[in-house]
Structures are given as structure tokens and as C-alpha cells.
Amino acid sequence: MIRFDDGVIRQVERICPSGVMRNFDFASRSWWRIGGTAPLAARPRTRSDIVALRRFSQNVDLPTLVIGEMSNLLFADERVDALVLQLGAEFSRPTLVDATTVRIEAGAWVPGVARFLQQHGMSGLEHICGIPGTLGGLVMMNGGSLRRSIGEHVVTVTSVDANGDTIERTRDECDFAYRHSVFADLDEVIVDVTLRLEKGDPVRMRQTMRDILRSRRLKFPRKLPNCGSVFKSNPACYAEFGPPGAMIERAGWKGMIRGGAQVSPLHANFIVNRGGAQAVDVLSLIGDIRQSVHDQTGHLLEPEIRYVDNDGKVWTADEAHSRFIANASG
Ligand SMILES: Cc1cc2nc3c(=O)[nH]c(=O)nc-3n(C[C@H](O)[C@H](O)[C@H](O)COP(=O)(O)OP(=O)(O)OC[C@H]3O[C@@H](n4cnc5c(N)ncnc54)[C@H](O)[C@@H]3O)c2cc1C
Structure with missing residues (x-):
């Protein structure tokens, strides 16, 4: 070693x-x-x-x-x-390419990106204004809100692989799907992202962003530490069963406590740390919720959050549950 x-x-x-x-x-x-x-x-x-x-x-x-x-x-x-x-923040410089195109380094704070675009009248990504991550993390997750995703506005993504070689991919090559990109399966560091927006009115954009932030403040738990939505909202199953929060609530998990972790009493697709929660508390809740929702609906919820093991390897939370929790107790 x-x-x-x-x-x-x-x-x-x-x-x-x-x-x-x-x-x-x-x-x-x-x-x-x-x-x-x-x-x-x-x-x-x-x-x-x-x-x-x-x-x-x-x-x-x-x-x-x-x-x-x-x-x-x-x-x-x-x-x-x-x-x-x-x-x-040290690695977050924006470079304007033209009136609707900008290249931004991957360490940029996402709400700051939304604000920068609003100030420059570049519209289309107002929905990311409340997401507390970096641009690199958002592109890797193809994150977004209101059923939209950053990938819709990506022109190219530049990354550095394990050999130190630089690669530039077009949007098509990024293989964006709902809360997924090609980077989930690659050992590459996203270094910058080129985005193309539409021309917009900064005043209207600011109002839209304020409305989004207000609605998020009302809907999401804010007092206790959490990682946002635990499970992805699957558009196909949304029509039949509603969002993951509703499915989890119907399966009786809202408010359930395991160790220091709790399924939020405010929104069942959030798990909060009530103090002293351990990774094992969260992973075992995730595993049991999946099983229980599957028993009720036949649908396997797919976790959005990712788990980092002792070797620094990143797993999806369902892989982590079966590898580190189910096997240990089975
Ligand atoms: C309160 C709250 C609300 C949230 N709301 C939303 C929401 O509305 N929509 C949404 O999509 N997400 C939401 N999230 C989840 C999260 O903010 C996003 O997924 C965000 O984009 C993650 O960015 P990050 O910089 O924190 O990435 P991290 O959590 O640090 O990393 C996430 C993954 O990305 C990889 N990664 C990070 N940076 C890079 C890089 N430069 N190159 C390659 N891989 C990289 C990491 O290895 C890891 O696998 C929310 C989280 C919280 C806590």
C-alpha cells in the first residue's frame, strides 16, 4: 500500500x-x-x-x-x-464566447452561474439557481430542477483523464440522460463546460429565479443536514405513481428513524441527519425503502446520491447498499 x-x-x-x-x-x-x-x-x-x-x-x-x-x-x-x-471558487472563471455562449470552469458555484447568466441576459438555466453544487458536479449528475437538466444547454465538456490527457466532448458524446452522464462511468475530471443559452430579459429572469427559490424554501427541509433528493424521479413511473416522495410516503417511511438518520417528516424523498448519523444508517434506510416501495409498486427506485468507500471509489447508493450493507448482514 x-x-x-x-x-x-x-x-x-x-x-x-x-x-x-x-x-x-x-x-x-x-x-x-x-x-x-x-x-x-x-x-x-x-x-x-x-x-x-x-x-x-x-x-x-x-x-x-x-x-x-x-x-x-x-x-x-x-x-x-x-x-x-x-x-x-479558485477554479471558476467564466469566459464569454458570444452573446449567448459562455465557457465556465468546473469549480463554479451553481447559484453563482445562474446569477451570472441572469445578469448577462442569457436565459434557459434559471432552474439551477437553488442547487448547492459546483458546475462540474452538476454536469456529471446532469442535474437540474423542474424536470429540466443542465445537459440541454451543454455545447461541449472538457475533461482530464487519469493519464493527464485532455478530452473535449460534444453534448451528444456526453450521453446525457435523466440525472446521468457518461462521466458517471469514467475516471475523468471535468474542467470546463461550454453552455449555449437563449437571449432573455434579466428582469424577468430575476423574478423567475426568486419564485423558484421561494418555492424550494417552502418544499425542502432546510434545518437539518441533507443531500437533496435521495431517489431520482423516473418520468415513466411519475405518471402512474407520482414523484418518489409520494411513493415513499405511501409505503409508510415518512419520519422513520434509523440511528441518527431520518426520512424527513417534511419531504419523504429527503433523508436528514438528526445528529451523529453514520453512512450505514443512510445506506440501510435507502436499501429498505427501495425494497418496500418495490414490494408495493413493482418499481425499483434509483438513488440519485452517490457513496464514497474507504478507497475513495464512488458507487451509486444501490450498489453500495448491496455491497456494504446487504452482504454484511446476510
Ligand atoms: C439542499 C439540496 C438541494 C439539492 N437540489 C438539487 C436539485 O434541485 N437538482 C439536482 O440535480 N441536484 C440537487 N441536489 C444535489 C446536488 O446539489 C447536485 O447533484 C450537485 O450538482 C452536486 O454538485 P457537487 O459539486 O456538490 O458534487 P459532489 O457532491 O461533490 O459530487 C457528486 C458527483 O460528481 C462527481 N464530480 C464532482 N465534481 C466533478 C468534476 N469536476 N469532474 C468529474 N466528476 C465530478 C463526484 O465524484 C461525485 O461522483 C441538491 C442537494 C442539496 C444538499
């Missing part, structure tokens, strides 16, 4: 001076306030930092975990043995 001796730490600090943190604690930083620590995290400022970090990790066989705001991630409770690469 390699890992984080002084030589490795010094090299990472040389590539990313002033952007390296030791003992990076997920429980105090992730939106769910759950997780152990990683020995080392780097916050790159430029694409060349990312290329250099990827080449270095490849050379010394160091697993890399890329994260943004951690608003869609559940972390293992113990040590996460990977070099964490966190994209954030």
Missing part, C-alpha cells in the same frame, strides 16, 4: 502550493455532515494543476477522488484512502 508519506505530500504541495489540506474531514464539510477523513486534499487553481496532479497520481499509483461541494455524496465513516481533488 503506498500512500501518503512525506515525499508524496511534498510533491502534491509543490504542484498545488497554498491549496493543500491534510486530514480533510468530510463530516464537517459535506452537506450530510457524515464521513471520515482523507489524509490529503488539493484545491487546484488551473487546468495545468489538474493535469499535473493526475499525472503524479498515476505515476505513484495513488487513487484520486474528485469532489465539488459534496452536496450529492455520502462518505464512508472511516478513513478515505485517496487523494481528494476538490474543485471550487
